[in-house]
Amino acid sequence: MRADRLDLDSLDHPGPEKGGNTAVAVPMVVIISSVVLAFEVLVLMHSVTIRGVSSSWAYQLLGAGVALVAAMQYSFVIPMSYDLSRSAGGGAAASGFFIGSNGIGLMVGICFSRLAWHVMSPSQIHAAIVLPVIANAGLGVALASLLASGTPTQLELLGLRIAMGLFEGAGQMIHFLVRQKTPAHEQVRAAVLEYSAYALGMGLGPLLSSKFGAEPGMGYNTPLLPSTAAVSAVSAAVAFLGVCMAAVLVLAIPSSPKDFGRENASEAGAQDAAFHRGNRAAVVFLCLVLFSLCFGVASSVEATTALLLEVDGGWGYHAIGRGIGAVLAGTAVTGAGLMAIQESGLVDDAVATWIMLMVAAAGAVLLLRTHGMSAALAADFLIYPALVCVASVGEGTAIEASSPMSVFSQPNILVMSSLADAAARAFFTPLGRYIFDEGGRTGYAYMLLMIVAVIALADVLIRLLRGMASSEISYGYDKLHVKLGAQGQAEKGPDFIKVFDVPLIEKVEVRDKDCGKGLVATQPIRQGELIFRAKFHILPDLPGKVLLQYGSVEYVLDVFGHSSLLRPNIREMGEVDSFTNHSCEPNIFYTSTQFWNESIGDYGVYALKNISPGTELTADYELFDIDLQTVGMDLSPCKCGSSTCRGSIRGCKYWPLEVLLRRLAEVEPIPRAYLLEQHPTVQFLDFGKSTGLGAAAPSELEKRRWPITAACDFEPGAVICEGKSCVFDCHICHMVVNFPVQLGPECWLPRTVVFAKEDLLKASAPVNGVGGQREERRFFGLDLAANGQEADAEIRMISPTEGHEATETFQVRSRVQIRAGQAFTCSAPCLHIS
Numbered sequence: 016m017r018a019d020r021l022d023l024d025s026l027d028h029p030g031p032e033k034g035g036n037t038a039v040a041v042p043m044v045v046i047i048s049s050v051v052l053a054f055e056v057l058v059l060m061h062s063v064t065i066r067g068v069s070s071s072w073a074y075q076l077l078g079a080g081v082a083l084v085a086a087m088q089y090s091f092v093i094p095m096s097y098d099l100s101r102s103a104g105g106g107a108a109a110s111g112f113f114i115g116s117n118g119i120g121l122m123v124g125i126c127f128s129r130l131a132w133h134v135m136s137p138s139q140i141h142a143a144i145v146l147p148v149i150a151n152a153g154l155g156v157a158l159a160s161l162l163a164s165g166t167p168t169q170l171e172l173l174g175l176r177i178a179m180g181l182f183e184g185a186g187q188m189i190h191f192l193v194r195q196k197t198p199a200h201e202q203v204r205a206a207v208l209e210y211s212a213y214a215l216g217m218g219l220g221p222l223l224s225s226k227f228g229a230e231p232g233m234g235y236n237t238p239l240l241p242s243t244a245a246v247s248a249v250s251a252a253v254a255f256l257g258v259c260m261a262a263v264l265v266l267a268i269p270s271s272p273k274d275f276g277r278e279n280a281s282e283a284g285a286q287d288a289a290f291h292r293g294n295r296a297a298v299v300f301l302c303l304v305l306f307s308l309c310f311g312v313a314s315s316v317e318a319t320t321a322l323l324l325e326v327d328g329g330w331g332y333h334a335i336g337r338g339i340g341a342v343l344a345g346t347a348v349t350g351a352g353l354m355a356i357q358e359s360g361l362v363d364d365a366v367a368t369w370i371m372l373m374v375a376a377a378g379a380v381l382l383l384r385t386h387g388m389s390a391a392l393a394a395d396f397l398i399y400p401a402l403v404c405v406a407s408v409g410e411g412t413a414i415e416a417s418s419p420m421s422v423f424s425q426p427n428i429l430v431m432s433s434l435a436d437a438a439a440r441a442f443f444t445p446l447g448r449y450i451f452d453e454g455g456r457t458g459y460a461y462m463l464l465m466i467v468a469v470i471a472l473a474d475v476l477i478r479l480l481r482g483m484a485s486s487e488i489s490y491g492y493d494k495l496h497v498k499l500g501a502q503g504q505a506e507k508g509p510d511f512i513k514v515f516d517v518p519l520i521e522k523v524e525v526r527d528k529d530c531g532k533g534l535v536a537t538q539p540i541r542q543g544e545l546i547f548r549a550k551f552h553i554l555p556d557l558p559g560k561v562l563l564q565y566g567s568v569e570y571v572l573d574v575f576g577h578s579s580l581l582r583p584n585i586r587e588m589g590e591v592d593s594f595t596n597h598s599c600e601p602n603i604f605y606t607s608t609q610f611w612n613e614s615i616g617d618y619g620v621y622a623l624k625n626i627s628p629g630t631e632l633t634a635d636y637e638l639f640d641i642d643l644q645t646v647g648m649d650l651s652p653c654k655c656g657s658s659t660c661r662g663s664i665r666g667c668k669y670w671p672l673e674v675l676l677r678r679l680a681e682v683e684p685i686p687r688a689y690l691l692e693q694h695p696t697v698q699f700l701d702f703g704k705s706t707g708l709g710a711a712a713p714s715e716l717e718k719r720r721w722p723i724t725a726a727c728d729f730e731p732g733a734v735i736c737e738g739k740s741c742v743f744d745c746h747i748c749h750m751v752v753n754f755p756v757q758l759g760p761e762c763w764l765p766r767t768v769v770f771a772k773e774d775l776l777k778a779s780a781p782v783n784g785v786g787g788q789r790e791e792r793r794f795f796g797l798d799l800a801a802n803g804q805e806a807d808a809e810i811r812m813i814s815p816t817e818g819h820e821a822t823e824t825f826q827v828r829s830r831v832q833i834r835a836g837q838a839f840t841c842s843a844p845c846l847h848i849s
């Protein structure tokens with residue numbers, strides 16, 4: 016098919032007709048860049064809080080915005096690049112090299128991002144990612160001025176293309192962040208959104224530049240590349256360099272930002288358990304192959320169609336710019352359509368991918384069978400958008416299969432796919448033009464069909480391997496499903512083992528803080544106040560994700576990252592409270608569990624201090640009954656920033672018990688004092704320390720009482736304990752007792768016990784002789800024997816009566832032998848207050 020062979024040298028290039036319109040081009044780029052930039056900065060600074068839009072959507076829009084700007088800049092120069100490439104000499108392959116040359120800058124930028132992601136802390140990353148965006152906007156202005164000014168040189172244009180690639184690569188840090196904030200089930204959507212925005216930018220760029228930029232055929236000089244052979248060697252070397260850099264980056268650099276290193280260990284363990292290692296490697300590898308082939312073919316089609324239109328059709332640069340711009344903008348529309356289809360659940364990823372592959376194949380066949388220019392453009396219209404969408408599904412799939420602590424972490428997969436993209440651009444663009452030049456339309460069309468067939472094969476293999484992995488996952492989920500009844504699973508897909516639909520808490524909001532998400536007060540909160548009642552859920556100790564719907568915002572909780580091991584095989588996961596961060600100077604405190612059964616329970620979250628709006632609510636994790644290392648949380652170093660920060664937070668079991676109990680005793684009276692102040696009808700009794708008494712843990716989960724028992728064996732007549740009693744009005748019926756339990760020598764556990772009405776009556780005796788409205792009883796806190804029943808012990812008052820409401824001391828003596836750990840009943844003294 017040598018008849019199709021292109022003779023670039025024989026082309027008659029138009030000379031420069033006029034300079035660009037600087038006055039229009041610069042403000043255009045400034046305005047577009049500024050709008051997108053302002054949006055990005057707003058999202059980055061978290062001042063965009065749109066109710067009804069999940070924060071993960073906001074991040075995905077941010078990623079799309081960044082991609083749009085990068086693509087617009089990249090493609091603004093495309094018509095010029097075609098012109099530039101031809102003046103460089105070296106034939107079709109050389110022109111391809113010019114078009115793909117920003118891949119070199121891209122690779123360097125990607126390496127920079129990946130290193131920065133590792134070296135910087137999360138807060139530094141948040142601050143730093145604004146920089147590439149700002150630099151990019153500046154570059155856009157420079158580009159517009161240069162092109163509009165009239166006579167850019169080859170070197171200037173090449174420099175700009177490489178700089179564009181560099182900044183695009185540096186902007187990868189933003190994509191790392193975006194993908195980190197995107198839950199697994201939204202990764203494909205995030206990728207499609209990003210690549211659609213990218214394609215839209217690629218479409219807008221040539222349209223804008225053909226309208227406002229410099230005219231082509233201007234004063235380029237100094238041909239840079241001499242021959243096709245040299246260009247082929249350089250592009251193969253660039254592709255090889257990309258592969259090597261990917262290998263070094265993913266193997267040598269840990270996956271997480273500086274302080275997040277071990278935090279994700281349990282998550283990694285969970286995901287590793289759900290996804291066989293070999294399968295993961297194969298899935299990621301195949302996704303990358305698919306991804307780079309798709310992008311390679313897409314960029315090759317884009318550049319080759321331009322060549323075809325120019326050489327065969329005699330199209331001018333502006334017409335080519337508009338045509339290709341329209342194809343790329345069409346990609347954005349296809350991407351949006353794909354997203355809409357995915358969101359509506361009409362077809363799944365597999366069906367959508369296969370439809371698009373068939374469309375791409377139809378495009379190649381069209382190229383094979385027809386000769387007109389409109390058919391060539393139509394083929395581009397069919398192939399380019401379809402393959403970009405397949406590529407984005409491939410990248411999303413690879414990220415779904417990521418595992419934080421392995422080589423296949425999200426940042427690593429993004430680096431690998433970006434480098435694969437850069438290498439594919441650098442390699443396939445000249446290759447496509449070269450094959451077209453050598454083999455004509457037919458050869459080129461066969462090449463495309465062959466690559467589409469390889470992509471299809473890769474897709475089949477990926478789906479087979481994923482199917483094997485997901486059957487492993489679903490085994491675990493099925494068990495959970497049976498046990499827990501995973502409501503919401505049907506609508507939300509198999510990603511979630513549970514959906515917690517939580518009403519808004521009046522004074523609290525979830526916001527991004529230095530240690531990830533945190534709870535922040537939105538209104539003043541008084542010391543001791545009950546801020547909210549927090550619910551917790553009992554889950555099996557298996558990996559999985561839970562969807563937390565808080566008002567209209569959705570958060571994803573990871574079972575291993577957001578729950579603690581309650582006992583072997585059972586975990587406890589809170590709802591909004593899962594976002595409470597630790598501080599060594601906490602301002603909230605949890606009361607003991609008030610209620611729980613086999614699936615849920617709740618506890619009170621109280622303020623230890625007056626808390627002003629905007630202050631983060633923090634608890635002291637070392638007051639919880641958990642070993643942070645065992646549950647996979649690592650707070651070393653602690654980032655609470657308080658002046659008394661203990662530096663490393665490991666769990667209460669590492670504290671001397673005496674110190675721990677003293678600290679518990681310090682905080683418990685605070686909510687209690689507030690409660691008593693707010694509710695004068697609640698009576699409080701400090702029973703006092705007693706060496707003779709203990710408390711038995713409830714034998715079954717549903718029992719919430721902690722029965723009082725003998726701490727050791729007592730012979731008949733022995734003194735079991737001395738305690739404090741008080742008189743209360745039976746109609747009020749609220750009694751809170753501080754009942755310290757001895758755990759060792761000088762080691763007391765303060766315990767607040769709330770007596771319900773029936774327990775109150777059992778633990779008190781009627782006081783005779785007081786008239787009026789009040790029906791009064793004396794409260795002892797111990798179970799009294801019912802009338803006619805033999806009591807195991809006897810209560811005697813030992814302190815002088817100072818008034819009928821005064822607290823009085825009593826003594827308990829055993830009547831029979833009482834064994835250690837045994838619950839016992841007492842006989843009440845005869846009470847008469849005149």
Ligand SMILES: C[S@@+](CC[C@H](N)C(=O)[O-])C[C@H]1O[C@@H](n2cnc3c(N)ncnc32)[C@H](O)[C@@H]1O
Binds near residue numbers: 532576594595650
């Ligand atoms: C229960 S979660 C709290 C919510 C968490 N910030 C999030 O975004 O999901 C506990 C995790 O928060 C982080 N964290 C909380 N307080 C911290 C602190 N004082 N210093 C360092 N990391 C902290 C740790 O990564 C810890 O594993």
